[in-house]
Amino acid sequence: MAETRGLLIMLLIFSEKLLLTNSKDTNVTCIIFDDCILPCSFKPTGTVVIHWYKQQIPVHSYYYNKDQFGLQNKHFSGRTCLFNSHIPHGNASLLLKRVKVQDKGRYKCYTSTRKGNQEIFVNLEVKALIHSVIMEMTDEMVTCSSHNIYPVPQVTWATDPPSAQEALENSTIKTTDHKGLFTVTSMLKILGNFSNYTYFCSFISADKTQVWTASRKKQDITHEEGLALSIPCIAPHSLQNFSFTWTFTSSNEPTVIFRYDTKTRHTFNLWEGQAELDQDLLLMGDGSLLLQKPDIEEHSGMYTCTFSGLQSRYIVETNINITISSISVDEQSVQRSWWSTAASAAFFLFTIILALPQCIKLRAMEARTASHRYNGAAFVGGGLHKDLNATPSYINGQHEVECNRQLQIEAQGELADIKLTAEECSVDLQPGTKIEQEEKPLLNVLDDTNSDAWGKSHGCILSHLYGYVRPNFEVKFNT
Template sequence: MLEPLRQQDVHVTCIYSEDCILPCSFTSTAADEVVIQWYQQGALIYSFQNGEDEPDDSSMSLFTDEVSHGNASLLLEDSNIRSRGRYKCVVNTTMTVQESFVIVKVEALLSKISIEASSSEYVQCSSYGVYPAPLLMWSTEPSFPPGILQPSTKITPDSNGLYSIQSTVKKVTKSSHVTYICIITSKYRSQVWTASLLQTEMTGKDGQDLVIPCMAPKNLKNFTLTWTFTREEQHKEILTYYSENKKIVNQWDKHAKLDQDKALMGEGSLYLDDLEGSKQSGTYICIFSGSQAKHTVQTRVNISASRVVPQKENVNRKLWILAVVVAVLALLCVILYMFRKYRGKSKHSDQGFQRDTELQAMHNEQTAEDIPAENSPLSDHTNIDS
């Protein structure tokens, strides 16, 4: 019996639900009769002899057209969790017996990551359909001392053996300038996904314009930027921007816009024109989605609307104001009339008093001239008796 020729072990990672090739090669000539056997964990699962195959499972096959060229590789279709393990390929030819081992891992890749505020005090990060169970870490920007964040993480398998992961942290401060960052790494470190969340607040005034800021993470390329509006549990799409082709789809064309040159550089601020009070008060959500990255900014916008006075009330108010103005003018006229009348009487009284004074002075002068003084001489025509 020929001693098997042992080849070096090969490590293969199969992607869940995709086809996977387990390599095996040998040295052969056209005249050789070839027998190929594949074992999984010591159990025979596939056999090929005299040009015919006997698979244990219909999802397995060889590249029969290439066997004559020394290719004994096994094709696993739609690989799953049961595809894991240690495989042995044994090739018997006329001259040799060759053995090789393939160590197979199966990985269900991360396909998405989500982060959201589960309540006013907590932030939750999650992902689904992952295998093996991934690693999850939290951080913040600005950063806090180690041990401040105390995540509560739950990992559960589904019926197919795939894992879902959910992790929650309590907000460390009520400040609206803290970004919470969740990082999920696959078990084999082939993938690193990042999600972040920033929640802020702004105020605006009815009839004016407003700019809602949103900046992409550094070095994010070929991203999609979406803006949505939420109010009273109703969600409306505002616009979507694709950086790869610079295309923009705007549902709020009359009220919202982007600066596309700035957006291409990662500044996705939303420009709102002519705010309409309560109609545009709500939460504006900006999401940058890129390769294995997602950044979310939730901005609560409160728009103070001017008070609208009903038409009837407005007319009544104008009439009331007019009545007040008329009354004030009438009062001023009365006061002016009384003032002028008072001044007229006062002037007349002053003139009478002055006239009386002058008459009295003249009378006094006449009286003094009519009465002779005691030492005045007698007139010449007076006769004196001797």
């Protein structure tokens, strides 16, 4: 009987200990570099002893109503604490500050009171979030990378228009730093011409809670100056909250020329009056930039538009080459032709101004010489006299006619010296022969007594003009 009673007492004590010792695992995930709480609770019954361990490594201890750091491992030094004011209420949770990759593992929370002992296990997982994905593009390769990630993410590629997955051959490199964080870089060879596709790369976290996507497109546009130009930039997917920028790069550092944020609705436009956007279209994902009058010097360069949203970034790079418009070329040609014509006319007018006084003087000398020589008679032959004003149609008999008077202009340097000589030539005319006037070339001007002063003056001016331009050139006036 006594033995049975002793066995029952032992069973009761063992059962009580089983009830007081509550072993269970809790899973906790903490963000690297953030503070994290490892939960633990107990039934408060007066004085308590608390010990935290990581696989038998002392993390934090509390007894005699205060923290005890004598046995704490140096890896946790200065990074742990309890919520002391909550301990009397049964809260033994541990605050772990500035979580590291090395902190992950299985932790044990041991509590002891007068009512018994208790152990609670906490599995700590750590991760470093994907904060950004950097995408770069050349004519041959597109590269996608992200830094300070844990654990290693999955990387996928896609294009628009879509391409077969086997065509998207890529290589991914993973490296770790001294903190245990990963840098992941993935490279994909360009398919055909770089402007044919928009490229997408996605980084997917190990626990599938994050999908960070970046896209990039590169294109070239050649456009004539002065004509309005729309530079396209369209987001591949709809975005709710995003910021948007246009940057321009020429020979200097990139300059932000436009910025817009959907949360604040604040707009910044450095090129106001030269460039503009339709904000209604922008909210729908169309951020195309309109250049009013592009200029070769000011607007040729690289334009980059960027949509930055939640876990996404879309970039379009456009190289703009502004060229001289065909209209400008024609205008310049016309302008050069006009100036050439104007210069020629000015030179001609200048020469006439210089030659006119000399011509007037020459005509006066000719008039006096003619009056003295002929004195009203034109022909003398066989005793027959003809008046100069009478134009004969026929001449009977053989007559010798004074027919030639030569005007020679010899230009030596500045103006021509004019020499007048008279020669006679014999013309044998048969009876009944008709004499008709013939038109002469411009520089072989008729200079008979019936020629008016206008013809004589212009012939003289032309003689001076050509004699001035072409030295030693001989001009003849025949009568």
